[in-house]
Amino acid sequence: MDNCIFCMIANGQIPSTTVYEDDDFKAVFDIAPANPGHVLIIPKKHAGDITELPQETAAKVLPLAARIGKAQMEALGADGFNTVINTGEAAGQSVMHFHTHIIPRYKGEAPMVANWIQKSYKDGEAEAIAAKLREKL
Ligand code: 5GP
Numbered sequence: 001m002d003n004c005i006f007c008m009i010a011n012g013q014i015p016s017t018t019v020y021e022d023d024d025f026k027a028v029f030d031i032a033p034a035n036p037g038h039v040l041i042i043p044k045k046h047a048g049d050i051t052e053l054p055q056e057t058a059a060k061v062l063p064l065a066a067r068i069g070k071a072q073m074e075a076l077g078a079d080g081f082n083t084v085i086n087t088g089e090a091a092g093q094s095v096m097h098f099h100t101h102i103i104p105r106y107k108g109e110a111p112m113v114a115n116w117i118q119k120s121y122k123d124g125e126a127e128a129i130a131a132k133l134r135e136k137l
C-alpha cells in the first residue's frame with residue numbers, strides 16, 4: 001500500500017534493524033523502544049489491523065511472538081515479555097498496518113498496567129451486553 005510506513009519497512013524501502021524475516025513477516029526493532037530489543041512483528045502483506053489479517057497469517061503470529069519472546073529471555077536476559085496488539089486509534093494504534101509488539105521485561109520494572117479504569121456492571125447489564133455480543137459471534 002502506498003504511503004504505508006510498515007509496507008515500506010517490510011519491502012526494504014525504509015531501513016530497519018531486522019531480527020527475523022520469512023515469506024510472511026519481517027520482525028524489526030521499534031524505533032522508540034519501551035526497552036532495548038523491543039520487536040515489532042510486521043506482516044509483509046498489508047492488513048490495516050487484526051480484523052483484516054487473513055486467518056492463515058494470523059495463525060502464524062502467536063508462534064512467532066513466542067519464539068521472539070523466548071529469544072529475548074535467552075539472549076537478552078529478559079525475565080518475561082509483553083505481547084501487545086493495538087487495534088484502532090481509540091486503542092492506541094498509531095500505525096495502521098497490523099503489527100505485534102514484543103517487549104522484553106525485567107524483574108523490578110513497574111509492570112505494564114492497562115490504562116483502563118476498572119468499572120463494575122449494574123444488575124442485568126453484563127447479561128444484556130453479553131447477549132448483544134453473542135448475536136454477532
Ligand atoms: P502502535 O502505537 O501502532 O501500536 O505502534 C506503532 C509503533 O511503531 C510505535 O511503537 C512506534 O515507535 C513504531 N514506529 C513508528 N514509526 C516507525 C518507523 O519508522 N520504524 C520503526 N522501526 N518503528 C516505528
Ligand code: ZN
Binds near residue numbers: 004046
Ligand atoms: Zn502497510
